[in-house]
Amino acid sequence: MHLADGAPQVNGNDQTEYGKNVVEGLKKEEQLEKSSVQKLSTEHDLVLKTFRFGAIGMAAIGVALWKYGMRYAPHTPTYFNRDRFVLSNGHTCLFQYTFLHLTGYKAMTLEQLKSYHSDRVDALCPGHPEIEHEGIEVTTGPLGQGVANAVGLAMATKNLQATYNKPEFDVVSNHTWCMIGDACLQEGVALEAISLAGHLKLNNLTIMYDNNQITCDGSVDLTxxxxxxxxxxxxxxxVIDIEDGCFDIEGLVEALNKARAATDKPTFINVRTVIGIGSAVAGNAVAHGAAFGDDDVANMKKMYGFDPQSSFVVGEEVRKFFGDIPARGEDFVRSWENKVQAYEEKYPELGADFRRRVEGRLPENWKELIPTKEAFPEKATATRASSGLVFNPIAQACNNFMVGTADLSPSVNMIWKGKVDFQHPDRKTTCGITGNYSGRYIHYGVREHAMAAVSNGLAAFAPNTFVPITSSFFMFYLYAAPAVRMGALQHLQVIHAATHDSIGMGEDGPTHQPIELANLYRAMPNVLYIRPGDSEETAGAWITAIEAKHTSTIISTSRHTLPQLPQTRRDGVSKGAYVLQEDEDADVTLIGVGAELCFAVDVAKELKTKGIKARLISFPCWRLFEAQSLEYKRDTLRKHRIPAVVIEPYAPNGWERYANAAICVKRFGHSLPGKAAYKFFGFEVGTMTAKVGEYLESLKADDILRQEFVEL
Amino acid sequence: MHLADGAPQVNGNDQTEYGKNVVEGLKKEEQLEKSSVQKLSTEHDLVLKTFRFGAIGMAAIGVALWKYGMRYAPHTPTYFNRDRFVLSNGHTCLFQYTFLHLTGYKAMTLEQLKSYHSDRVDALCPGHPEIEHEGIEVTTGPLGQGVANAVGLAMATKNLQATYNKPEFDVVSNHTWCMIGDACLQEGVALEAISLAGHLKLNNLTIMYDNNQITCDGSVDLTxxxxxxxxxxxxxxxVIDIEDGCFDIEGLVEALNKARAATDKPTFINVRTVIGIGSAVAGNAVAHGAAFGDDDVANMKKMYGFDPQSSFVVGEEVRKFFGDIPARGEDFVRSWENKVQAYEEKYPELGADFRRRVEGRLPENWKELIPTKEAFPEKATATRASSGLVFNPIAQACNNFMVGTADLSPSVNMIWKGKVDFQHPDRKTTCGITGNYSGRYIHYGVREHAMAAVSNGLAAFAPNTFVPITSSFFMFYLYAAPAVRMGALQHLQVIHAATHDSIGMGEDGPTHQPIELANLYRAMPNVLYIRPGDSEETAGAWITAIEAKHTSTIISTSRHTLPQLPQTRRDGVSKGAYVLQEDEDADVTLIGVGAELCFAVDVAKELKTKGIKARLISFPCWRLFEAQSLEYKRDTLRKHRIPAVVIEPYAPNGWERYANAAICVKRFGHSLPGKAAYKFFGFEVGTMTAKVGEYLESLKADDILRQEFVEL
Known part of the structure; x- marks a missing residue:
């Protein structure tokens, strides 16, 4: 198939004068000479020529993969035991779309292929691959993410194998293939994931490196x-080297087979290719992002023996070449289904458990494992500790949960009794901790970004088969943010246990105090950012997160202890905000949030001694509140009747919707012990009470002030 | 010096039961046996014992560095040609604070040393090192950042050397030393920077790796x-190996000397140490974050021959050992000043230029290089192109600017005529681009995070000697965010040229459309997030950014062309928001922003045809507006008189302060060409006009609505 006249602008870059003037590049002639076209069989030659489109240099890799290397079922795209393919260099998506078309994925019609970069709103060929579409395992685009996703997918396989496979019943046996370009090897998130995958000895993971030594700026050796x-x-x-990666399909197939047979290491196939091979700009950076132009495309078509006037033509030979793939796929499916059936007969209990996981269900009783309000400790308890009290029993009982930490096990309280680490079974660590692949506690190392991106891979393996938990200090979810975003965008259920929020975490200072980070996550679509105020609200946060099957959640907890509040309700959390203390004649609404909810309670008491009546709202999550009815929102806020003041030591932007004034922080933090930090920033009860009183007075004096949001 | 009873909780972690039960660790006895104490000279032995505090295992490295390796001047802490030291493992800051005290930094008194983790608000010993304090080169804490900062510092030296040094006049000759722990080698930002530093052959950079094989979770071989x-x-x-890093000062000094003499590579000194050496928990993860306890500290003191009852005691021998450092430092300063004086005499022009750089001044005429409003193209122009028109001449003329890109040269328009790349002079690239160390255009590769963190290092070399520019798509400033934050926190002037903002960038789809990212940067302290609407406003954005000497700026521009608007004013941008079109009898205020400012103009026209009078505000930057007087803000917004509607395809959170309603986007984007994407999300003029009209009608019907922010 030779695609539309004028190659696509692969990643939307405009090369303008840059490419023409600055980048000289290699000469096309040299490239063609170097390539050993002659050694190809006729069949492959034709197929390869036909595939020179999109990511032209990768065509041979694609043929090797989709025809020989991968086990998949185009007519049953969600076949559970399929090999997973990740296109980490997602801007080359036409490469994937076209193979999906030719191998028989039904949704990917020839008409759909033409939708790439078109105005068609329902296109299956967006500018980067999207998980919503048939045959796409993960959404990619931001570079490096796909590598970490692939590590997660391979870990998912390992965990299922160790949990369910039995002699003669390898009900899970799939391989994960990850395609990358030069850029992915430069991104930190990929480098973190690569180091982790090597440590974990993921022999079921293969990276195929499209080594064309070109990125947007020129040859890779610039950087x-x-x-x-x-x-x-x-x-x-x-490491396996393929020297002639544009043509050596036999060598590639051999490498893929070797990779699948690897015993104790992941495989990196270093495939030397030439970008834009066959075009006038072969080997040149302008082939990366700019259109070839009509003449060049016509010449390429002529060179390959095609009609330069025709577009979107797929020859019969090519159709035939891939014609057997759907039937082969259905054989895989049938064979697996038979195997699972026999497995369920021989191991009924395990089989039922496996079926539950395949269907993405939790054990029915998970909610009963959460302590009642009365069962929580009476004493002041840090919400990070409450997180453990709520979730550890669930993690222990429900094997959907894979719980990881970026090296903060002692701080985040995510270890349950009897947890087993996810490790290669032969791993002997100096500190004496061992594990195996059935383990569900993951030491990610100090790799926050990879942790979140790997978790996306775990979650993407199959809907809710795994529910990954990540954990770190809330501030370090800025490191992880690009991956948290990708999880939310893909509607993956990933739960992030973020501790040490607010300024109460203290001495670590401004580098660790997340003054502005909540603003990002409150604005990020499909993320629930929840700040619970005590153990009961922490229960509510976890219930909400676990019930949100297609949404990512950040449960944001305190390092320091917080009093248990009698008025809190777990079902209130699920509504985002709720009235903690009503007063029909109130002068002011106080909004308390998370670690500072108790401050609002105390300020209300103090205001009362001064004759000011306050009603109280607990407001753990904006997005949940926005989903409530207009009536509920108005009854809860009553903003149209009395002024509201929110207490939260974060940047206040966005609280304007719910409050008229904020006791907040608009500068970076300060290194002080928790209590001293609160004092330094004016969060002592006496100070806050005075501020609220003065604010209410000022409203009487300045008429316009009612229209304006004030930082107190 | 043996510090306070009970070692500090270095990074605020609580180990609780975790450390005791889970981590076994190596035995203290074995560690002590392995170490060759006997080979130390008496002098070093005493000093080492005295230094067993804070980051105990690193003491020998510290002695080697501060006594022998580094060239610095405690009594002239900002001596321009000093060696730079970066503590990338910033949680070990007591290590640095104590050496600052002992080597004679005047501010770091013994009293100040006691302020670590205390309630003292003016402490010079915060929980992580902070640039504001004498002797600290960069603020660290979030792991990995310091490595990239050090790369930037070393690049700064290289650039100054290549620009100014003359035979016999090496007016810049300093070395950069970076201390790291196991964690820094796991963080992506460090891995990106390490790869770049090797490529750039920064032989003036040395990493000293405190290889104790312990992080919070246990031994490093867990991960x-x-x-x-x-x-x-x-x-x-x-690579240089030091096997006995807790004691082998001679070996360390030899390694440091070798590193300083390196000719074409940066040096990595792999120093094997034992965490908490001498304590009962030596070699164990609990030594990382938890206090040793009184008994252990007393035993350690006894073992070293000190009085277990005394604390904060520095022996005379130790004072004497470091006694010569201040005088040695002043010799460095005098020698350098003499050299610069002679240099200025021999090379008056270059000398004056060097002096200007040392003093952190730009050439006086920089503002005159910006085109007048009339000189900009009349035709519609993308603001990313406007950025080039405004800034390229300035970059060309002012050598303070180091301009970099994360592999998006063809897209971001930051290349000026005659730019020279920052490269090792011997580098021959395949694409034919060469450069040298005097070059000021930096190809960072696809390493957004390192780009921003390296830029922080460039900026930290000396105040405004360098003004680093980064460039990439706005969305990828989520990858760079932790480093952008660190730059803002340190009051560094770094300017980020972020292109392809909004949804107008189109086909690349939701992974590239930054729906919620502005919310982060509008909330981040000391960051100016500016969205200019045409060439004139882009001029205003750059002027504001360049004049903000202690603030970071993100100039957020469009991929697509925008009309030049007659009413825009560069000085309006500097106020954050300004009236574009006034109407005393207006029914509504329309707020336009950046790429969508022209929409607001068009909607106002369309409303007029329907009998609705609109006034217009251009609102490129919240933070600048907030800095204006109450009067200016009220006159501009007039929110108390008429409703305001903002038009911006971002998450609206925070616009509630300035507007009553928003035409906005609250879900992830969609892959469509720019115009189609705007249409899809309701940003066609007709649709928007109708929405505003309906909203104004609804206000008449629903009294409470005036109090509520509405998404249209």
């Missing part, structure tokens, strides 16, 4: 001259 | 078993 093979070996990977 | 030396060599670094 990166490392010995990538040596680096990968140092990280615990096997 | 990382890579061959780090091989990995560093693959990245183009020289």
């Amino acid at each position: 990166n001259t490392e010995d990538v093979n040596a680096k990968m070996r140092a990280c615990g990977w096997d | 990382n078993t890579e061959d780090v030396n091989a990995k560093m060599r693959a990245c183009g670094w020289d």
Whole structure:
């Protein structure tokens, strides 16, 4: 198939004068000479020529993968035991879309292929692959993410295998294939994930590196001259070199087979390719983002023996070449279904459990494992500790949960009794902790970004088969943010246990105090950012997060102890905000949030001694509140009747919707012990009470003030 | 000096039961046996014992550095040609604070040393090092950042050397030393920077790796078993091993000297140490974050021959050991000043330029280089192109600016005529681009996070000697966010040229459309997030950014062309918001922003045809507006008189302060060409006009609505 006249602008870049004037590049002639076209079989030759489109240089890799390497079922795209393919260099998505078309994915019609970069709103060919569409395992685009996703997918397989496979019943046996370009090897998130995958000895994971040595700016040696093979070996990977990656399909197939057979390491296939091969700009950076132009495309078509006037033509030979794929796929499906059936007969209990996981269900009784309000400790308890009290029994009982931490086990309280680490079974650590692949506690190392991106891979394996939990200090979810975003965008249920929020975490100072980070997550679509105020509200936060099957949640908890409040209700949390203390004649509404909810309670008491009547709202989550009815929102806020003041030591932007004034923080934090930090920023009860009183007075004096949001 | 009873909780972690029960660790006795105490000279032995505090295992490294390795001047802390020291493992800051005290930094008194983790608000010993304090080069804490900062500091030296040094006049000759722990080698930002530093052959950069194989969770081999030396060599670094890093000062000094003499590679000194050496928990993860306890501290003191009852005692021998440092430092300063004086005499022009840079001044005429409003193209122009028109001449003329891109040169328009790349002079790239160290255009590769963190290092070299520019798509400033934050926190002037904002960038789809990212940067302290609406406003944005000497700025521009608007004013931008079109009898205020400012103009026209009078505000930057007088703000907004509607395809949170309603986007984006994307999300003029009309009608019907913010 030779695609539309004028190659697509792969990633939307405009090259303008830059490419023409600055980048000289390699000569097309040299490239073609270097390539050993002659050694190809006729069949492959034709197929390859036909595939010269989109990511032209990767065509041979695609043929090797979709025809020979991968096990998948185009007519049953969600076949559970399919190999997973991740296109980490997502801007080359036409490459994937076209193989989906040719291998028989029904949704990917020829008409759909033409929708790439078109005005068609229901296009299946968006500018980067999207998980919503048939045959796409994960959404990619932001570079490096896909590598970490693939690590997560491979870990999912390992965990299922160790949990369910029995002799003669390998009900899970799939491989994960990840395609990358030069850029993915430069991104930190990929480098973190690569190091982790080597450590975990994920022999079911293969990276295919489209090594064309070109990125947008020119040749890769402008910015990166490392010995990538040596680096990968140092990280615990096997390396296979393919010298003639544009044509050597036989070599590629051999490499893929070797990768699938790897015993104790992931495999890195370093495939030398030429970007835009066959075009006038072969090997040149302008081939990366700019259209080839009509003449160049026509010449390429002529060179390959096609009609330069025709577009979107797929020859019969090519159709035939891929014609057997759907039937082969259905054989895989049937064979697996038979195997699972026999497995369920031989191991009824395990089989039922496996079925539950395949269907993405939790054990029915998970909610009963949560302590009642009365069962929580009476004493003041940090909400990070409450998180453990609420969730550890659930994690212990429900094997959907894979719980990880970016090296903060002692702080985040996510370890349950009897937890087993996810590790290669032969791993002997110096500190004496061992594990195996059935383990569900993951030490990610100090790799916050990879932690979140790997978790996306775990969650993407199959809907809710795994529910990944990540944990770290809330501030470090800024490191993880691009991956948290990708999880939310893909409607993946990932739960982030973020501790040490607010300024109460203290001494670590402004680098660790997340003054402005909540603003990001409150604005990020499909993320629930929840700040519970005590153990009861923490229960509500976890229930909400676990019930949100297609949404990511951040449960944001305190390092320091917080009093247990008699008025809090877990079902109130699920509504985002609720009235903690009503007063029909109130002069002011006080809004308390998370670690500072108790401050609002205390200020209300103090105001009362001064003759000011306050009603109280607990407001753990904006997005949940926005989903309530207009009536509920108006009854809760009563903003049209009396002024409201929110208490939260964060940047106040957005509270304007719910409050008229904020006791807040608009500068970076300060290194002081928790109590001293609160004092320094004016969060002592006496100070706050005075501020609220003065604010209410000022409203009487300045008429316009009612229209304006004030920082107190 | 043996510090306060009970070692500090270094990073605020609570180990609770975790450390005691789970982590076994190595035995203290074995550690002490392995260490070759006997080979130390008496002098070093005493000093080392005295230094067993804070980051105990690193004491020998500290002695080697501050006594022998580094060139610095405690009594002239800002001496321009000093070696730079970065503590990337910032949680070990007591290590640095104590050496600052002992080497004679005047501010760091013994009393101040006691302020660590205290309630003292003016403490010079915050929980992580802070740039504001004498002797601290960069603020660290979030792991990995310091490595990239150090790369930036070393690049600054290289650039100054190549620009100013003359035979016999090496007016810049300093070295950069970066201390890291195990965690820094796991963080993506450090891995990106390490790869870049190797490529750039920064032989003036040394990493000292405190290889104690312990992080919070236990031994490093829980998560990382890579061959780090091989990995560093693959990245183009020289590696030196120190086997007995807790005691082998002679070996360390030899390594430091070798590193300083390196000719074409940065140096990685892999120093094996034992965490908490001498304590009962030596080699154990609990030594990382938990206090040793009184008994353990007393035993350690006894073992070293000190009085277990006394604290904060510095022996005379130790004072004497470091006694010569201040005088040595002043010799460095005098020698450098003499050299610069002679240099200025021999090379008056270059000398004056060097002096200007040392003093952190731009050439006086920079503002005159910006085109007048009339000189901009009349035709519609993308604001990313406007950025180039405004800033390229300034970058060309003013050598303070180091301009970099994360591999998006063809898209971000930051290349000026005659730019020279910052590269090792011997580098020959395949694409034919060469450069040298005097070059000021930096190809960072696809390493957004390192780009921003390296830029912080460039900016931190000396105040405004360098003004780093970064560039990428706005969405990828989520990757860079932790480093952007660190720049703002440190009051560094870094300017981020972020293109492809809004949804107008189109086809790349939801992974590239920054729906919620502005919310982060509008909330982040000390960041100016500016969205200019045409060329004139882009001029205003750059002027504001360049004049903001202690603030970071993000200039957020469009991919697509925008009409030049007659009413825009560059000085309006500097006020954050200004009236574009006044009407005393207006029914509504329309707020336009950046790429959608022209929509507001068009909607106002359309409303007029329907008998609705609209006034117009351009609102490029919240933070600048907030800094204006109450009077200016009220006159501009007039929110108390008529309703205001903002038009911006971002999450609206925070606009509630300035508007009553928003035409906005609250879900992730959609892959469509720019115009189609605007249409899809309801940003066609007709649709928007209708929405505003309906909203104004609804206000008449629903009394409470005036109090509520509405998404239209």
